[in-house]
Amino acid sequence: MQFSNEPVVRLNKACIFQGITAILQDVTFQIDKDEFVFLIGRTGSGKSSLLKTLYADLPLKMGQGSVVNYNLNEIKSKEVPYLRRKLGIVFQDFQLFTDRTVAENLYFVMKATGWKDRSKMKTRMVEVLMRVGLGGAATKMPHQLSGGEQQRVVIARALLNEPSILLADEPTGNLDPEVADGIFKLFQEINKQGTAVLMATHNHELLRKYPYRILKCEKGRVLDSNETEILEAKKE
Ligand SMILES: Nc1ncnc2c1ncn2[C@@H]1O[C@H](COP(=O)(O)OP(=O)(O)OP(=O)(O)O)[C@@H](O)[C@H]1O
Secondary structure (H helix, E strand, O other), rough: OOOOOOOEEEEEEEEEOOOEEEEEEEEEEOOOOEEEEEOOOOOOOOHHHHHHHHHHOOOOOEEEEEEOOOEEOOOHHHHHHHHHEEEEEOOOOOOOOOEEEEEEEEHHHHOOOOOOOOOHHHHHHHHHHHHOOOOOOOOOOOOHHHHHHHHHHHHHHHHHHOOOOOEEEEEOOOOHHHHHHHHHHHHHHHHHHHOOEEEEEOHHHHHHHOEEEEEEEEEOOEEEOOOOOOOOHHHO
């Protein structure tokens, strides 16, 4: 059970590996429920590897970590789907099934995460689509939607199981600036309603515009704007 004052993410002296290569060392931070945090750093600095560790795609071999009360050091592979139910994961590439309608895409995830009651599934499907501003899209095929709309479906899919935190890897990367802005605002709304957000981004415009906390992957470490000044946010 998630107690209200417990952080949703907690890493302590964690070392993030790809194979036998240490990508990030001595990573210590926590993210509280309701927080919005940017994750930045140059290409190859370890942002995706860090996110993968948080959703248990990469094992945590050194240091301690917990995410929504799952201990990353001890998590067993059969528990990983339960952890992921408490996370909403949004990637840059939309990863929708292109041969299924929007509703079928959402039902697929619901079935895979234990939903059985058809009428509850339908209600939830409609709810999440409304929440992302796509109330009328259930019967559409992905190719009938714009890139921004497809990304909204992905966000709707991530919200199905009421996650404690959204992990987003460059969610606006492939979109026009205006469309990206709309998607970003959607993340903000979701955050205001009580879901933490950790968003990897290369978009410095966003950092200047929205003064949220920043974690920066740099030279094998993670810097935290709560503890040190991170200049990106101030650059014109
Ligand atoms: N599957 C993998 N096997 C081995 N090394 C990997 C693998 N994935 C990533 N790496 C390496 O780990 C390092 C960090 O990569 P990662 O993808 O985490 O960086 P990133 O900050 O997310 O980059 P980008 O901004 O380009 O997405 C890089 O040196 C990369 O080459």
